[in-house]
Amino acid sequence: xxxxxxxxxxxxxxxLTADRPADIRNVVLVGHSGAGKxxxxxxxxxxxxxxxxxxxxxxxxxxxxxxxxxxxxxxxxQLSLVPVGWNGIKINLLDTPGYADFVGELRAGLRAADAAxxxxxxxxxxxxxTRMVWDECAAVGMPRALVVTHLEASRADYxxxxxxxxxxxxxxxxxxxxxxxxxxxxPPGADGHTPVRxxxxxxxxxxxxYSGGDRVERDPEPGELAxxxxxxxxxxxxxxxxxxxxxxxxxxxxxEDIDLKTLVDDLERAVARGTFHPVLMAAPATDxxxxxxxxxxxLELITGGFPTPEERPAVAVTTPEGADRPAVTCDxxxxxxxxxxxxxxxxxxxxxxxxxxFSGTLHPDDTVHVSGHGLEDRGHEDHDVDExxxxxxxxxxxxxxxxxxxxxxxxxxVAKLGRAETGDTLSAxxxxxxxxxxxxxxxxxPLAIEAHSKxxxxxxxxxxxxxxxxxxxxxxxxxxxxxxxxxWCLGEAHQDVALERxxxxxxxxxxxxxxxxxxxxxFGDRAQGRGRxxxxxxxxxxxxxxxxxxxxxxxxxxxxFVDKVVGGAVPRSFIPSVEKGVRAQAAKGVAAGYPLVDxxxxxxxxxxxxVDSSDAAFQxxxxxxxxxxxxxxxxxxxxxxxxxxxxxxxxxxxxxxxxLSSRRGxxxxxxxxxxxxxxxxxxxxxxxxxxxxxxLRSVSHGTGRxxxxxxxxxxxxxxxxxxxxxxxxxxx
Numbered sequence: 001x002x003x004x005x006x007x008x009x010x011x012x013x014x015x016l017t018a019d020r021p022a023d024i025r026n027v028v029l030v031g032h033s034g035a036g037k038x039x040x041x042x043x044x045x046x047x048x049x050x051x052x053x054x055x056x057x058x059x060x061x062x063x064x065x066x067x068x069x070x071x072x073x074x075x076x077x078q079l080s081l082v083p084v085g086w087n088g089i090k091i092n093l094l095d096t097p098g099y100a101d102f103v104g105e106l107r108a109g110l111r112a113a114d115a116a117x118x119x120x121x122x123x124x125x126x127x128x129x130t131r132m133v134w135d136e137c138a139a140v141g142m143p144r145a146l147v148v149t150h151l152e153a154s155r156a157d158y159x160x161x162x163x164x165x166x167x168x169x170x171x172x173x174x175x176x177x178x179x180x181x182x183x184x185x186x187p188p189g190a191d192g193h194t195p196v197r198x199x200x201x202x203x204x205x206x207x208x209x210y211s212g213g214d215r216v217e218r219d220p221e222p223g224e225l226a227x228x229x230x231x232x233x234x235x236x237x238x239x240x241x242x243x244x245x246x247x248x249x250x251x252x253x254x255x256e257d258i259d260l261k262t263l264v265d266d267l268e269r270a271v272a273r274g275t276f277h278p279v280l281m282a283a284p285a286t287d288x289x290x291x292x293x294x295x296x297x298x299l300e301l302i303t304g305g306f307p308t309p310e311e312r313p314a315v316a317v318t319t320p321e322g323a324d325r326p327a328v329t330c331d332x333x334x335x336x337x338x339x340x341x342x343x344x345x346x347x348x349x350x351x352x353x354x355x356x357x358f359s360g361t362l363h364p365d366d367t368v369h370v371s372g373h374g375l376e377d378r379g380h381e382d383h384d385v386d387e388x389x390x391x392x393x394x395x396x397x398x399x400x401x402x403x404x405x406x407x408x409x410x411x412x413x414v415a416k417l418g419r420a421e422t423g424d425t426l427s428a429x430x431x432x433x434x435x436x437x438x439x440x441x442x443x444x445x446p447l448a449i450e451a452h453s454k455x456x457x458x459x460x461x462x463x464x465x466x467x468x469x470x471x472x473x474x475x476x477x478x479x480x481x482x483x484x485x486x487x488w489c490l491g492e493a494h495q496d497v498a499l500e501r502x503x504x505x506x507x508x509x510x511x512x513x514x515x516x517x518x519x520x521x522x523f524g525d526r527a528q529g530r531g532r533x534x535x536x537x538x539x540x541x542x543x544x545x546x547x548x549x550x551x552x553x554x555x556x557x558x559x560x561f562v563d564k565v566v567g568g569a570v571p572r573s574f575i576p577s578v579e580k581g582v583r584a585q586a587a588k589g590v591a592a593g594y595p596l597v598d599x600x601x602x603x604x605x606x607x608x609x610x611v612d613s614s615d616a617a618f619q620x621x622x623x624x625x626x627x628x629x630x631x632x633x634x635x636x637x638x639x640x641x642x643x644x645x646x647x648x649x650x651x652x653x654x655x656x657x658x659x660l661s662s663r664r665g666x667x668x669x670x671x672x673x674x675x676x677x678x679x680x681x682x683x684x685x686x687x688x689x690x691x692x693x694x695x696l697r698s699v700s701h702g703t704g705r706x707x708x709x710x711x712x713x714x715x716x717x718x719x720x721x722x723x724x725x726x727x728x729x730x731x732x
Contacts, residue, residue, distance in 0.1 A: 015394035015401035016083045018090045021309040021330045021409035025302050026092045026356075028109040030137075031119035032127045033076075033098035036149035040119055041082050041095045043284040043292035044299060048084035048091075077497050079105040079342050081354060081411060083394050089303040092411050100129060100702055101491035103441055104473030108341040108422065110136075111438045112356040112411060115143040115306040117298075118169070122161045123153035126168040128649065128703035134169050143274040143307055144169075147298060148281045151183065151196045158183050158196075162279050169277060175238045179279040181297060182228055186211060196283065199294060200224060202232045203263055210293045213285070239263055242270035264304075271305035278305070309409025315358045317425075317433040320371045320384050325433060328359035332407040336360030336368065337433055338426040340417070343470045345505055351469075353414045355406070355426065358435070362406045362414075362426070364392050369432035370417070371425045383419050386429045390416030421469045442707060443475045443488035445693035447495045448516065450485070452509035460485075463506035467498060474498065481518040481595070492694055517686045519594040519724070520638035520713050526551040529629030531621035536612070543609035544617035546570060546578050548625040549602045555638075555712055559586050562602040570606035574618040578603055581622030590630035592637060592725045597713070601626065637721040638713035640686040645679060646696065648704040653678045655699050663688035664717075683711060 018024045029037040076097040084091050094109040096102075110116065116137050120126050137144055146169065148161050158179075166174035184198035184207060197211035200220065207224060209216045220228075236258065240249045243266040252258055270276035280301065282294035314327035317337060328337045342354040355362065362368075365388065372383045392412045393400035406412035420426065423440075427433040451457035464487070468476045475488035489495045495512075502508045528549050535542040553560065561579045570578065586596035606621070644665070648656050657667050657680060665684035673679040689708065696704045716724070 015396070015403050016085050016090045017394075017403065017405075018407065018410060021332065021407065023088060024090050024092065024309055024409045025115070025306050026094070026113045026309060026409070026411065027115050027117055027302055027306060028094040028096060028106075028113035029117050029119055030096060030106065030109075030130065030133050031098050032121075032124070032130055034124065035098055035119045035121045037098060037119045038076055038080075038095055039284050040147065040149060040282055041080075041093050043282060043295050044091075044093065045082055045084050046285060047291045047295040048086050048299060077102050077105075077493070078344070079109050079354070081395055081413075083396075083411075084299075086299040086303050090410070091299070091302055099491075099493055100697060101489070101494035101497075103490065104471060105342070106133070107438060107440055108354075110142070111339070112341045112354075113142075114309055114312050115145075115302075117302075118144060118146045120146060120148055120161070120165065121150040121153075122148050122156035122158060123150040125161070126164060128701055131168055132703065138171070138274075141274045141313075143271055143305075144277050145271065145301060145305070146177065146277060146279045147294070148279065149283065151281055151283055151293075152193070154193055158281060165279055175234070175241065176275065177277045177279060178235050178238045179231065179281075180235065180301075181208075181280060181294070182231060183281060184209070184224065196281070196293060199281070199297065200228050201297075202228055202235045203260060203267070205232070208297065210291065213290070215291050215296050236263060238276065239267050239270065242266065242273075242276045244269070268305040271301070272307040272311060315435060317435055320369075320432050320434050328433075330408045331359055332361045334359040334408065335431060335433065336362065336366075336426065336428045337435065338362055338368075338406075339435055340420050340422055340424045340426070341411075343420070343422045345466065345470065350416065351418060351420075353417045353420055354411060355414050356411050357406050357408050359408050360428070361408065362389065362392065362412065364389060364404075367429050368426045369429045370420045371427065371432055371434040372421065372423075383424075384432075385419055387417055387419055389414055389426075422472045440472050441490060441705075443473055443490050443494075444706070444708060445489050445491055445495065446515045446690065447487045447489055447498070448484045448513045449487060449499075449510040450513050452511050456509045459506065459508045460510065463502050463508040466506060467501060471498075479516075479518070482516040484513070484516055486515065490693065491697070515690055517690070518640055519592075519716075520597045521589050521591055521594045522596065522598045522636050522638055522715075523550050523552045523630070524634035524636050527629040527633040529625040529627070529632065531623065531625030531628065533617050533621040533624060541609075541612035542614065542617040542620075543612035544574070544606070544614070544621035545608075546606035546618065546621045546625050547604050548582070548622070548629055549604055550626065550629045551600050551602075553598045553600055555598055555714065557598045557600075559583065559597060560600040562600060564602050564604050565606065569608075570603065570618070571608050571613070574608060574613065574615065575603065577615045577618035578606075578622035581619030582626050584619065585623035585626045590627055591635040594637065596626075596630075597638070637716040637724055639716045641683055641711045641714050642686050642689060642708045643711045644682045644684050644689065644692075644706060644708050646682070646704060646706040647673055647677060647679050648700050650676055650678050652700045652704065653680060656680055656696070656704065659695070659699050660684060685716075686710075 031037050080095045082093045094113055096106040096109040146165050150156060162179045166177040170177045181199040181201055183196040184200050185194045186197035188194045198207055198209040200207055207218050207220045240252055280294055280298055282298055283292055285292040309330045314329050316327050317325050328334055337359040338355050338357040340353045341356050344352050367386055367388050370385050370387050392403040392406055392414055394403050403412050423437050425435045451460045464476055468474050473490055477486040479486055487498055502510060530547050533542060533544045563575050582601050590596055646656055660682050663684055665682045667682045669681045671679050696706055
């Protein structure tokens with residue numbers, strides 16, 4: 001192989017390796033759930049020979065134990081890596097989940113890749129969420145190509161699909177999204193469906209026939225050649241428009257027949273720059289065939305047109321303290337800079353980290369510096385430590401094949417990084433560096449949980465810490481006001497996976513309980529109360545009387561205690577006792593069991609006994625006086641109000657605003673955030689958006705995004721407040 005990649009795993013069980021970044025391609029597969037990404041990965045691996053004995057990539061080639069969750073849910077829930085070799089090039093295929101709840105896995109795949117392959121179903125079309133990811137890739141200049149799947153569907157129409165792709169992804173230049181091949185149809189089957197049996201190459205003017213089970217190349221028949229004339233001209237014009245040779249268009253329009261090599265070279269350069277996006281088609285092999293339709297063409301595009309890691313822009317780094325350092329490039333001899341893009345747990349080897357090396361070379365048993373990003377607000381440990389790397393491996397089905405090293409531009413599974421978490425940077429211990437974190441969505445769907453039993457309670461803390469270490473899109477909250485343990489997730493499927501992993505991986509059974517918002521109480525009007533605690537039952541008695549005046553204060557004032565006792569009615573030594581009793585009762589609530597806030601409590605009078613008064617007696621009297629005052633006036637329930645920012649396509653602004661109004665929300669403004677997208681700002685009670693992460697997805701057809709921030713507490717409507725009080729009384 002010389003200095004080319006070793007792309008033949010073979011019977012010896014060697015992993016695919018590469019000696020230089022130029023022989024590596026990192027490709028992430030993007031598309032909605034059910035588009036066929038995992039099936040396509042298996043088809044590419046079958047064509048490239050990177051398959052298990054069963055003729056498929058066993059369990060998707062994930063870096064971890066591929067738990068039964070995906071089999072039960074019938075969809076991918078985590079990022080998986082499948083390395084394949086083609087023409088001396090190592091291709092790292094990163095298969096991502098298509099369901100919105102697992103967008104964190106998609107973000108990790110985008111971070112690790114240098115190019116994206118968008119998989120769209122001819123049966124289902126293009127959804128809004130896929131368009132949004134396309135726009136994100138466009139914003140950073142990531143090269144992209146499209147592959148159309150499900151051509152066997154009865155309603156599949158390839159010509160219509162390519163037009164739709166041009167409209168959906170072409171933005172201002174639909175001519176930059178053009179097919180490279182046309183389908184070659186066979187005779188109709190018994191069901192009347194006409195199958196695709198091969199491809200017509202628009203540039204090469206060759207036919208690639210897959211009908212016999214293997215790819216056979218031949219000259220087109222006269223009728224077949226006539227099918228491609230118009231499409232070929234459009235493709236050539238699109239390629240020439242992206243050419244660096246400014247005179248090429250004049251030569252073409254002048255009638256010159258541009259040679260195939262020039263066109264292919266210009267095509268590959270335009271794809272690598274991210275300015276041209278070819279459309280291909282693919283289908284898995286059938287009836288024991290080795291090569292699936294279009295898989296060879298796709299592998300050739302990946303190896304010839306997608307960029308090498310060396311072509312990726314230099315990576316900005318700082319010291320862990322934030323001091324600037326020179327950007328690093330993809331150089332195996334450069335300073336070590338690698339990033340953990342996924343963390344998982346293996347029942348046999350413990351924590352396993354999927355690492356992308358951006359600079360330098362990582363070896364087994366290296367001691368590296370691990371720098372974290374301070375995600376304490378999500379329950380993640382912040383750290384800045386040295387760790388020893390364990391074995392390096394490359395996934396091959398369920399097995400892990402050892403790697404002697406991982407050079408800049410490559411990916412590897414790393415064992416025994418006990419402290420490293422997703423998003424952490426690995427660097428040389430004597431010259432630690434830190435990469436800027438990538439954008440991860442905020443988890444906004446709460447899941448309140450309780451341990452199922454005492455045995456589960458003992459294991460819960462460790463299980464939760466391991467769970468959030470694997471998934472930076474999950475936030476762990478120990479709410480000090482409601483005293484609930486809350487896992488904040490991205491959606492219901494994300495919640496289901498979290499509970500299942502707690503049970504199966506960490507042996508912790510938990511119960512989901514209703515999530516509570518942090519309610520408060522306050523006085524509606526000024527009121528007075530008298531607390532009398534007088535008892536005599538043999539021995540030392542108890543004697544304390546105090547009188548209080550309670551008045552409401554502006555929102556956010558908290559609880560203010562004022563001493564206005566005159567004449568020593570309450571001895572100085574017992575005034576702190578009264579305040580302590582008042583504050584203890586306020587913390588418990590005076591009507592529905594929620595903390596009392598935004599009031600001024602004034603101690604105006606009282607009585608004491610020279611022998612029987614005590615600290616405990618005046619604490620009790622203070623609490624009794626506050627309760628009596630509360631009984632004399634209306635107590636308002638205060639609910640938390642959130643500032644909500646909802647970003648949606650313009651078409652959904654009306655439905656979103658109507659939905660917010662139905663939830664007692666107040667729209668405070670709208671603004672154009674980007675072409676075709678509007679930001680809606682509103683204030684809304686938190687109790688009304690407990691499940692908004694799920695409900696916005698429904699209203700906006702998966703295209704909406706939102707953020708929330710606490711604004712203030714304000715009075716709850718009386719009818720709803722009475723209902724909450726009734727529910728509280730029933731609960732007690």
